[in-house]
Amino acid sequence: MEPVIIRMASLCRHYEMGEQIVKALDSIDMEFRRNDYAAIMGPSGSGKSTLMNIIGCLDTPTSGIYELNGINVAEMDDDELARVRNREIGFVFQTFNLLPRMNCLKNVELPLIYSGVPPEERKERAEQALLSVGLGDRILHKPAELSGGQIQRVAIARALVNRPSIILADEPTGNLDTATSHDIMDMFGKLSDLGNTIILITHEEDIARFTRRIIRLRDGRIESDEKQ
Amino acid sequence: MNGNLQQFRYETAESLKIALFQISSNKIRSFLTALGVIIGIVSITMMGTAINGIDMGFEKSLSMIGYDVIYIQKSSWSTMGEWWRYRNRPDLKTEYAARINRIIADNPDTELLIAVPQMSTYQATASYKDRVLEQIFSLGTNHEYLKTASGDLASGRFFTPGESAGSEMVCVVGDDIASGLFPNENALGKSISLKNRKFRIVGVFKKQGKFLGLFSFDNQVIMPLGAFEKVYGRNMFVTIRVKIRDQARIAEAKEELLGLMRRIRRIAPGKEEDFSINEQKAFKSQLDPIKNGIAAAGIFITGMSLFVGAIGIMNITFVSVRERTREIGLRKALGAKRRTILLQFLIESVMICLLGGVVGLVTALSITFVIEKAIPDFPVQFSFTLVLASLGVSVLTGIISGLAPAVNASKLDPADSLRYE
Structure with missing residues (x-):
């Protein structure tokens, strides 16, 4: 068995909306192991965005345990969380979130700046990452000069560049057409074969089918957790 | 780290x-x-x-007035607006300068170097042929004036002890007067008229500029005291200029001069003095x-x-x-x-x-x-x-x-x- 990377136990995330308490996540128990390739699914309001924020250390649980590589993240302060995000997590967003004024190379270098990698090494690693997503010839292009699929591949390169423990993709194909979506999912498949741990959030069944494990949420609780 | x-x-x-x-x-x-x-x-x-x-x-x-010169006058510079406080004071006499000099000559510990008398008027008029300069500053003093004043001569010389003692009709003029009366010629040796008296120019000062933009040092005619009295009379504004040894010890110098003047003026102890000792600090x-x-x-x-x-x-x-x-x-x-x-x-x-x-x-x-x-x-x-x-x-x-x-x-x-x- 591969080692456990993420462990959640009785994890809750509650929001106060005036008088009312909204239980976005209600007592979640779950584990992810290394080289997992999982999809988190659920209708809107099921808590999958909240779960994604907590897995990505963008948010902390109200109660319960969230361990990343054996370290409890729930008690970390903002700067420690920033460090964890930088080292352990590679984000891929639905809206790509590249900085439009910078070329691909600079976009991919960004996480390395925040982990204190010297400029020459930064450039080298960013080039390699872009090469590994098949964009070696687009290094100096700006996002506006690329297609949607290419932009998302730049984002994947950015997620890979700091060699994180997990790649966390939030609706990575939500803004792409079907053919491009399948290209991107093939890419995730390859990355998984190379040993990466990938968690993606989607509401599309045919996208989820590319993964090896599907977790369904409903009303902040796990409805099902199946290997396929 | x-x-x-x-x-x-x-x-x-x-x-x-x-x-x-x-x-x-x-x-x-x-x-x-x-x-x-x-x-x-x-x-x-x-x-x-x-x-x-x-x-x-x-x-x-301020450096024109001199940091090491103090001035004995009837009124004080630091309360210039309040002229009525000084109206009833007796006039100063130019002889005080000589008396001060005699006293300090006998005192080896004195802070004072030399006293020079001065009489002056702001209302003088100088003319040469058909050119007239009004409102100039006319000043009578002795040959030692330059020891207590700033300013270098551009040409000629200051008047001699002999000219001073003999009250000769010679004068040294500021740059404005030289250029105003003699725009195209050399002022040296020419004779200018002050109240219908002829004065021969023996020296011309270099340009100095205005004091605080108000009073020009280039606008003055300096002559022997006796000659000044012949032209303007004896009742003009008297100043005793006193140069001190060390400008860092100006307070002590003022104190010494105050005592000296009280002696000369015979002011009983405890009575207020009827003269003022001024320095550039008053302006400051x-x-x-x-x-x-x-x-x-x-x-x-x-x-x-x-x-x-x-x-x-x-x-x-x-x-x-x-x-x-x-x-x-x-x-x-x-x-x-x-x-x-x-x-x-x-x-x-x-x-x-x-x-x-x-x-x-x-x-x-x-x-x-x-x-x-x-x-x-x-x-x-x-x-x-x-x-x-x-x-x-x-x-x-x-x-x-x-x-x-x-x-x-x-x-x-x-x-x-x-x-x-």
Whole structure:
């Protein structure tokens, strides 16, 4: 068995909306192991965005345990969380979130700046990452000069560049057409074969089918957790 | 720790690049934002330059009176407006000078060097052929006058002890008089008329300039005391000029002179003296409050313009933070710490201010340069301290105006910011 990377136990995330308490996540128990390739699914309001924020250390649980590589993240302060995000997590967003004024190379270098990698090494690693997503010839292009699929591949390169423990993709194909979506999912498949741990959030069944494990949420609780 | 420092360096370099990029890609906005600072810095440096200039002109004027000369007169300089306090005092006599000199000659410990008598009038008129100069300063003294006064001779000589003792009709004139009466010829050796008496010019002073812009040292005719009395009578304004040994011991010198004069005047102990001992410090103590008042008012007014500029920058930085909320969210998701974001926006506002400061300084320098060329007499003094101070003020303005928006940005929640539309 591969080692456990993420462990959640009785994890809750509650929001106060005036008088009312909204239980976005209600007592979640779950584990992810290394080289997992999982999809988190659920209708809107099921808590999958909240779960994604907590897995990505963008948010902390109200109660319960969230361990990343054996370290409890729930008690970390903002700067420690920033460090964890930088080292352990590679984000891929639905809206790509590249900085439009910078070329691909600079976009991919960004996480390395925040982990204190010297400029020459930064450039080298960013080039390699872009090469590994098949964009070696687009290094100096700006996002506006690329297609949607290419932009998302730049984002994947950015997620890979700091060699994180997990790649966390939030609706990575939500803004792409079907053919491009399948290209991107093939890419995730390859990355998984190379040993990466990938968690993606989607509401599309045919996208989820590319993964090896599907977790369904409903009303902040796990409805099902199946290997396929 | 070393790695942390290195990371901080990279983050700062990145922030600098972002700031430069932001400024250059929003040129008009950046310029308009910086305009407030530019105006503020221009007004502050111009103010400082003017105050410096006033100070310099003032020092120059005071050195004309002399730092090591004290003046015995009927009235005091430090309460010049209150002439009625001195009206009933008895007039001074020119003989006092000789008596003082005799007394200090017998005192080896004296702080005083020499006393020189002087009689003067502001109402003199000098003429040569059909040229007439009115309202000139006519002054009678002895051959030792130059020991107690500033000013070098451009040509000729001062009058001799013999001429002085013999009350001969000779005079030494200031530059304005020489050039006013003799525009195209040499004044030396010519005879000018003062109240229908002929005076032969034996010397001409170099140009000295005005004292505090009021009274010109170039506008005087100096002659032997006896000759002055022949022309203007004996009842003119008398001053005893006393040069002291050491300007650092001016207080002791004044004290000694006070005692001496009380002796000469036979003033009983405990009675108030009926004369005044004046020095250049009296002007300083009168003018310093005025100068400080100008400086305080000026700094307040110019400070207001800088304050308005700072508000502009704060405002635009808030807008910038709002516009780039998603970028902030993304940077935080990728590992930017609070201080990274804080620094990024702070550097941006500081850089705008610094650019504004530099542009402002260059503008102020150019204005100063033009003024200096146009009006050479106008006292302006651009100092290096002023340059440093205004750049410092720019940076400070940047920090103050950028702090609130930058702290705001650094506290943004990354998850919320990423979803911000």
